[in-house]
Amino acid sequence: MxxxxxxxxxxxxxxxxxxxxxxxxxxxxxxxxxxxxxxxxxxxxxxxxxxxxxxxxxxxxxxxxxxxxxxxxxxxxxxxxxKKRPHGLNIIFEDDDIIIINKPAGLLTVATDKEKRKTAYALLSEYVKLENPENKIFIVHRIDRETSGLLLFAKNEKIKHTIQETWLTTIRERTYIAAVEGEIKQESGTISSYLNESKAFIVYSSQNPKAGKKAITHYKTLKSNKDFSLLQVNLETGRKHQIRVHMQDIGHPVVGDTKYGSKLKPIGRLGLHAQGLVFTHPKTGELCSFKTGIPAKITQLFDQDQE
CATH class of the missing domain: 3.10.290.10 (RNA-binding S4 domain)
Structure with missing residues (x-):
């Protein structure tokens, strides 16, 4: 058989x-x-x-x-x-050392006395702990609550300190998009002043070197109409509220920025977006470049003009 x-x-x-x-x-x-x-x-x-x-x-x-x-x-x-993606956060890059998100307007980077739970930091902390409860997130830099765009976090303390201690050489480029009040006719310009923050958390600009820290902002006009201008802004220095104060200095405050001179709120948020980030990876030495689209709420200020 x-x-x-x-x-x-x-x-x-x-x-x-x-x-x-x-x-x-x-x-x-x-x-x-x-x-x-x-x-x-x-x-x-x-x-x-x-x-x-x-x-x-x-x-x-x-x-x-x-x-x-x-x-x-x-x-x-x-x-x-x-891993379950954190609700409300768009993670655009992640490896063993860093996470980059596209933060929505209205979300704090880190907790304040009034808001301790719903922050980008808290959401990312919960996210990394899903993989290992011992995992942590470390803040490298911040952007304002009403500013959207690219935000970099470290996944360990050594990487955080490496980036912060070598910030001027590690961070090659930070590009913002700003919608400002009024028509700016010149194609480009540079604003330089010394910034100092008051006890009331308002930043003031001065030409007195002894009155604050030096801040340099470069801008290029992308679009304009009789009411608004769309600018590409590059920071040579990274001071608190630098773009907002410098736009007020030239008489074209960021739309919706009532703290620094704006009288209009056409989009229900601050017209500022952290669009581009170029940096040297703190561990690999590789040049990393990230760029996001311009939020529709900002572009709508200029689409209406073409209808």
Whole structure:
């Protein structure tokens, strides 16, 4: 009698990640679409959102993350069980040392006497503890509550101190978008003064070197109409309320900024957005560059003018 081997079900092959090397500079989503033409755009956006894409072994979820030639992109088609994303926060980059978020307007960076729970710091602390209760988050810098945009946190104290102690050389570029009152006709300009904060937490500007810390702001006009101007602002120094005070100095306060001279609240928030951040990674030495879109509430001030 011929013996027969019992039938066994063939093992389901695990879906291995697909990898490609970047040959030309371009946005991440566009490169993934080009690399996997038979995959739907909806699927490719989903794998980005669900933390299934890595660039040089670092998870990236930002659709317009700028890829450089030579970088390796890895896409995993198997949806694992990612950590629960913190509600209300858009994490655009995370590795073992840092987290970068796109903070919404209205959310504090860190607790105050009035608000101790719902802050970016608290939400991220809860998020990292899901993986390990011993994990912590460390504040590297802050942006105002009513300012939206890119905010960098460290995942250990050593990285925090490394960035803060080498801030001027580590942080290569901080770019903001500002919607200000009135039409600014000059294409670009530089504002320089000395800033000092009063006991009432109001920052004052002076040309007296003994009256505060030096602050330098560069701006470029992107759009303007008879009511508002849209500026790209680069900080040479990073003083508290620097952009807000310097815009007041030139007679064009940030819209919605009643603390520093604005009389209009056309968008229900401060017209300030931290759009770009370029820095040297504190551990790898790699140059990291991140850029977000301009919030629709800000662009609507200029779309109406073109109707």
């Amino acid at each position: 011929k013996k027969t081997r019992p039938r066994t079900r063939p093992k389901k092959k695990a879906t291995n990640p697909d990898t490609f090397t970047v040959d030309q500079e371009g946005p991440l989503l566009e490169k993934i679409i080009a690399a996997f033409p038979h995959k739907s755009r909806k699927l490719l956006k989903a794998v980005l959102r669900d933390q299934q894409v890595q660039v040089n072994r670092k998870t990236v979820t930002q659709f317009d993350h700028l890829l450089k030639p030579g970088q390796v992109v890895e896409v995993s088609w198997d949806k694992s069980s990612p």
